[in-house]
Amino acid sequence: MSRRFIAAACQLGSISRSESRASVVARMIALLRQAKERGASLAVFPEMALTTFFPRWLIADEEELDSFYEKEMPSNETAPLFEEARRLGLGFYLGYAELFRDAAGRKRRFNTSVLVDRAGRIVGKYRKVHLPGHAEYEPERPWQHLEKRYFEVGDLGFPVWRTMGGVMGMCLCNDRRWPETWRVMGMKGVELVMLGYNTPTANSVAAHEGAHVRMLHNHLSMQAGAYQNATWAIGTAKGGLEEGVDMMAGSCIVAPTGEIVALATTVGDEVIAADVDLERGRYIKETVFNFAKHRRIEHYGIITGQTAATPPPD
Ligand code: CDT
Numbered sequence: 001m002s003r004r005f006i007a008a009a010c011q012l013g014s015i016s017r018s019e020s021r022a023s024v025v026a027r028m029i030a031l032l033r034q035a036k037e038r039g040a041s042l043a044v045f046p047e048m049a050l051t052t053f054f055p056r057w058l059i060a061d062e063e064e065l066d067s068f069y070e071k072e073m074p075s076n077e078t079a080p081l082f083e084e085a086r087r088l089g090l091g092f093y094l095g096y097a098e099l100f101r102d103a104a105g106r107k108r109r110f111n112t113s114v115l116v117d118r119a120g121r122i123v124g125k126y127r128k129v130h131l132p133g134h135a136e137y138e139p140e141r142p143w144q145h146l147e148k149r150y151f152e153v154g155d156l157g158f159p160v161w162r163t164m165g166g167v168m169g170m171c172l173c174n175d176r177r178w179p180e181t182w183r184v185m186g187m188k189g190v191e192l193v194m195l196g197y198n199t200p201t202a203n204s205v206a207a208h209e210g211a212h213v214r215m216l217h218n219h220l221s222m223q224a225g226a227y228q229n230a231t232w233a234i235g236t237a238k239g240g241l242e243e244g245v246d247m248m249a250g251s252c253i254v255a256p257t258g259e260i261v262a263l264a265t266t267v268g269d270e271v272i273a274a275d276v277d278l279e280r281g282r283y284i285k286e287t288v289f290n291f292a293k294h295r296r297i298e299h300y301g302i303i304t305g306q307t308a309a310t311p312p313p314d
Helices: 022-037 062-065 079-088 173-179 179-186 210-228 277-287 301-305
Strands: 004-011 040-046 091-101 107-116 122-127 160-163 164-173 193-198 232-237 240-242 246-247 252-254 260-263 270-277
Touching: 004 022, 004 160, 022 040, 022 079, 040 193, 040 232, 040 270, 079 091, 079 210, 091 193, 107 164, 164 173, 164 179, 164 277, 173 193, 179 210, 179 260, 193 210, 210 232, 210 246, 210 252, 232 240, 232 277, 252 270, 260 270, 270 277
Parallel strands: 004 040, 004 232, 040 091, 164 193, 193 232
Antiparallel strands: 004 270, 091 107, 107 122, 160 164, 232 252, 240 246, 252 260
């Protein structure tokens, strides 16, 4: 299978609370077709791509809460997306809220993404590890970020998959800010990391943090993660004014050199594409980030041994 192909980020504009899955899926199919016209064979959709970003609300009614989760993938509502991607010969990454009952009958909820190959088969699943926000309602916030309430911490680690010509990895939104996310996949030889995000343009608990700085952090995280692990990265946003909250767009495709090679210019539904050569990171993996040669694991134990930082006493 070719190690060089065109990949697309399929950014979505805002999704209202009342928008149906059918309507969102129709928008996504339109984006897939545009990606195909651009020559793409891989498309990356946002985190929780099928609904509005519901963790911004405290939702007390369980039936209503459950309505934001997918109980199967594909489902009747998402099957047309899978069918169209297969017809077009496009693999894709899709983020969604996952709900299932385990063997003990307990409801399990994860913030999940799947990787679908060009034949329409799900070849990989990832469940978000770094859940941002809080678990209890916080009245001082202009909007909530209740991911810690609505999801369990992912239980699948950071797997990679050899598929579609390369070593593919996934993560979700806040994961991109953590170097550990990238390095664990880097240690598995990842060549392309796909991720979707839902990020407000304002910091709800630190109003002084400007939108430009937040966009800088968005790109900085992906560019550093890509370069330091010599991998491609595709980050796809859900942007625009969604239920009164302005969501950052800025979807991008980052080369293993850390350079942004494609960047969204709108905050709405938009396809960006780039020529992805999976060989491009090889010289970095063999030189400056030749892990076998240069990593000094005898000094890294603290990274997995503790969570909080412990500065020396005054
Ligand atoms: N969805 C997601 O992970 N968003 C976060 C916003 C953090 S604000 C509590 C992000 O890191 O972009």
